[in-house]
Amino acid sequence: MSSNRQQEIAKALDVVPPFADEAALVAEVERRKAFIKNCLRTSGLKVLVLGISGGVDSTTAGRLAQLSVEELRSETGDAGYRFIAVRLPYNVQHDEQDAQVAMNFIRADEEETVNIADSVLGLAEQVSHLNHLADARRDFVTGNIKARIRMVAQFAIANANNGLVIGTDHAAEAVMGFFTKFGDGACDLAPLSGLVKNQVRSIARYLGAPESAVHKVPTADLEELRPGKPDEEAHGVSYVEIDAFLHGQQVSQHAYDVIVRTYDNTQHKRILPLVP
Structure with missing residues (x-):
């Protein structure tokens, strides 16, 4: 029996119920591809852009994007539909081999690499407020700069090609x-x-x-002092527990408390900017 809070949160995040069988999984894949194709059609644009980290999320979204533009080319006869997969390393990514495995699987129409190190370091050097921070805190703030610079790069590529940027957010994140x-x-x-x-x-x-790639340990890989820090270590709960919570299953009191507290504390991230 799920709690009212679990139901409320799952509804707010539009959580997809567990796949009943293979047919349900296949139907969901087709629905996701149809969504991607419709986004391009309604926007009047033909190009998709996504940064590929080597994790399962960007690997999955990237392959869905490539399949979607291939279908659009077949359905319309328009060769203008294409997908650009972008590597966005900070200097040399510690798990670069995993990223290359993902790129080889996705088989994007076009591959691009933008090393963000110079941009991140250049900006950080100009922000004097970083200087007084303890090493760990400065590393954390710089990690967020990395994430934002990566998105700037993706939008720049999308703008240059009249395209759309894909995100990899899902309910468990x-x-x-x-x-x-x-x-x-x-x-x-x-x-x-x-x-x-x-x-x-x-x-x-x-x-x-x-x-x-399917079982790669999830990591945001933003902190230089802890390269490859697992998501679950940052969460304080496992993805198994998060998935169970979102699907209305019973979880430990510890997991329940952590998930609900974190959801409430991060609400500002899931809404548009506050206005009067």
Whole structure:
């Protein structure tokens, strides 16, 4: 029996119920592709842009994007529809090999690499308020700068190509506010929205992603002092518990308290700017 709060939060995040069977999973994949294609049609644009980290979320969203533009080309005869996959490393990414595995799987129409290190360091050097911070706090703030610079780069590429930027947010990240406001939380369309983490993994596996990508330990990888810091360590709860919570299943009191508290504390990330 789920609590009223669980039901309220799941409804607010438009959480997709557990897949009843393979047919339900396939139907959801088709619905997501139709959504992506409709976003392009209604916008009058033909190009999609997404940063690929090597994690299961961007791997899944990237492959869905590529399949969608391929279908649009086939349906319309218009070769202008295309997908640009972007690598956005900060110097050398510690798990670059995983990112390349993802890129090889996605097989995007175009691949681009933008190293954000100079931009991040250049900006950080000009912000004097960073100088007095303790090392760990400065590292955290700089991590958010990385996320925002990455989104600036993606929007620049999209603008240059009259395209749309894809985001990778899904319900299990949304409930925890686990994204940088106006960083990776900024996008034109979010085709994974409403899915829990295990559903994203299931879709990745269905699409044929390598098992190493499907089961890669999720990490935002923004902190230089802790490269590859697992999401679950930052959350204080596991994705298994977060998924269960969102699907109205019983979770431990600790997990329930952490998830509800974090959801309430990060509400500002999920709404438009406050106005009078």
